[in-house]
Amino acid sequence: MFLLQMAGYPGSGKSTLSRKIAKGTGAIVIDRDIIKTSMINSKVPESLVANASYSVVFDLAEFYLGMQISVIIDTPCYYNELLNNGVCISEKYGASYKYIECRVEEYSIIENRIYSRDRLTSQIENTSIERFNNALDKSVKPSDGKLLTINTSTEDSYEINLIEEYLIRKV
Secondary structure (H helix, E strand, O other): OEEEEEEOOOOOOHHHHHHHHHHHHOOEEEEHHHHHHHHHHOOOOHHHHHHHHHHHHHHHHHHHHHOOOOEEEEOOOOOHHHHHHHHHHHHHOOOEEEEEEEEOOOHHHHHHHHHHOOOOOOOOOOOOHHHHHHHOOOOOOOOOOOOEEEEOOOHHHOOHHHHHHHHHOOO
16 A cells, blocks of 8 residues: 655646556545635635645545555645655555656646646646746655656656556565
């Protein structure tokens, strides 16, 4: 059983890769964009949405791990608190903690994805090269260096065998 925390800039392929991993492993994907969109559409005050949506993500992670079901948390992972919550929850339930950063170095790919996708209410509407460059290395990573960085420029670049090997590795 594992808890996999995804990371990466919006449009980097976190959700696509999460779904692919879930299909291969039976893990549950907890996508914060879906939760946050539901809250916004339900008229939850904007001042509450950010913290409440993260709270729901981690409550659901605990629920599924408590049932011995692997979990994939689909968020950019920009804050230490998110990383720490993932690590603590995985330890609490005896799950292996895993972390995958989705990485796209070419802004034009991100730009195309953001402007051409069926956007959820909570997802960013637009981007800029400056915003991309400022956030490219913003994801908070495990201090022990135990993570996997995947080139997600194309679905063909996903290295699914490497990912599967990483997820089953005990260390």
